[in-house]
Amino acid sequence: MTTEKMHFEYPVEGGNFSAAGFPSSQVKKTLKQLNVDGNVIKRTVVALYEAEVNIVAHAFKGVIAVDIDTEKIHIRLTDEGPGIPDIKKAMEIGYSTATPEVREMGFGAGMGLSNMKTNADSLVITSEVGKGTIVEIINYFHK
């Protein structure tokens, strides 16, 4: 494993489902190169991909900032969008405001946020209605 700190940033475009998944794919490749445990990689990219799709599905645009050091990966997704009025409610399985277009793409089951919680060692969501949402995911490479 490298001793260097790595930093990556990826833009995310709201509504663009064909591009969704590219950042998560890049992060997966990087973690593989660093020989991170396969289970940690899967947990990380599943949480990241769900968060990324949430920006595509529910917000206008966003940025994913990824920081990797020897012990952890820290991901911060910042979006400009409608925000989440009631985060506790949004975390409930089955709660979704997804549009028919989003459902047609295979999303909108209301399962993403709770699955992110399952797959992240730390998940912090802050949101301001009418402004946007910040999702922070931290996963540790060794437990």
Added chain:
Amino acid sequence: MKILDIVDLIKGTVVSGSDNLEKTVDMAFASDLMSDVLTVKTDNLLLLTGLVNIQAIRTAEMADISCVVFVRNKKVTEEMIRIARENKITIIQSPYSMFKVSGILFSAGIKPVF
């Protein structure tokens, strides 16, 4: 069960990963809801879906799913094939419905996740 034998049983066409047909899968999950698929912890899973788009392949990539079966012969795009190849994911198209493919694979001994 070998992917080769699965292809045979469901009258499948392999559109990506024809060099992986000797590999085996033992468990399958059928869904059109990608967030539901992403909750499955089993690796080396076969995903059976009627959702034919890039996100189905991206979901397979993130969830370490090695084989995706698209039912009802829906059209697979070049971009989907490119991403599948990059990640060594086998894509099979079947003319059968989700119900029929599920029944065939279940009878043949492929195990459900839940």
